[in-house]
Amino acid sequence: MIVYEYPFNERIRTLLRLEDLYEKFVFFLQQEHPYQHHIALSTIFEMLEVAGRADLKSDLLQELERQRQTLLGFRSNPNVQTERLDAVLSDLDRATAALVAAQGKTGQNIRDNEWLMSIRGRTIIPGGACEFDLPSYYAWQQRPPRQRFEDITGWFSPMAPLFDAIGLVLRLLRESGRSVGIVAQAGSYQQMLQGKSYQMLRLAIDESLGATPEISANKYMLWVRFTSQGTDLKAKPVESDVPFELTLCNF
Template sequence: MILYEYPFNERIRTYLRLEHLFRRLVELLPRDHPVDHHFALVTLFEIMDVAARADLKSDVLKDLERHKAQLAGYRENPSIDQDVLEDVIGQLEACFTALHEQPGKAGQPLTENDWLMSLRSRVSIPGGTCGFDLPAYYAWQHKDAETRRQAIGRWASTMAPLAESIQHLLKMLRDSGAPQKVMALAGQFQQNLPQGRSYNLLRLRIDPALDLIPEISGNRLMISVRLMRQGEDDKLHASSEDAAFELALCA
């Protein structure tokens, strides 16, 4: 099954973008080739760009505090495993403390590294990191893989509190949604959302054998899914066939 996720607000959209970038960084870092480490650094710079939003750290801290308060209300509930509950609350508290103790925005210490910032200013230029443009970076790429890996890991560690916090928040958000089987009639599906409840994320799973691509739109009142198929002209065309998929709404 292919999983598609659709965020209902800018805050969750930012969390998903950062999660995507952190996953790419984790994938690239263990590799040995200088090209892989080049794109690991490019990914690190992209994380810095996304994390530069002024209210991001504040949003993450508020979400951690809100979830911690909600879970604390389940203490002494006989139907809840208290050991598991305390473990989750402890993880949230650890994330809150680590992120709160970081000065300034996430990744701010990296902005004080002149070598990294000179590289950052060149990566957006096509071919801007050639050896004749950045000889110091060219020399660094010729160091052994472990030296490069340790350096990138050290720089990326400044983002670790943010990465762990977002990982926990998105896991709790995803766990809040109960999947259900639905049917798109003639390639179209619409569902009204209950008033008084705010959803943050839609999750859709569809069988890749159907060769269908969902186009999702939504607001606080309604969600809509239109199933598309890529034609021989490489353009997307609306499907008119009935198709089933799995849908979950996460608050």
């Protein structure tokens, strides 16, 4: 199954973008070639651009506290698994404490590092990080993989609490919905939402069907249209029925 996610608002869109960047960062950080570590470092610079909103940290703290208060209300419910509830509450407390302890603007340690900022300025230019442009950076890339790994990890570590909080918030959001099996008649599906507020849509489809969803939605209506790719990779409307699973998520 391939899972597609669609954010209903700009806040969730930003969190999903940061999560995507973080997953790529972790992957390339674990590699050993200088080119792969270059991508990991460039990804940190992209994170700074996306996480530049001054209110992102406060938004996350408010959401973590809101989730905590909501979950505390379930303690008296006999149908709730106490151990699982306590584990989630512990995760919330830990993420909140780490985020509160993170001083200053997100990534300020990187902005204060002139050497890193010189690399950031050159990476914006196509091919701008060549050895003759940044000889000191080229020299750093020749260091042992373990040392490069530790350097990049150290530069990223002040940002880690933010991404831990993002991961927890998105996990709770994804777990808030229930999957429903649906068949898109002739490759198209519409659903009236009647003004109900949702944060995110998740759509799972069998990979073997070769169908790709194009999603548009607002608080009134959801529309999914399936397309397929030919040998020229151009999108063509699917005219047959397409079964899929739909999950509407909301805190």
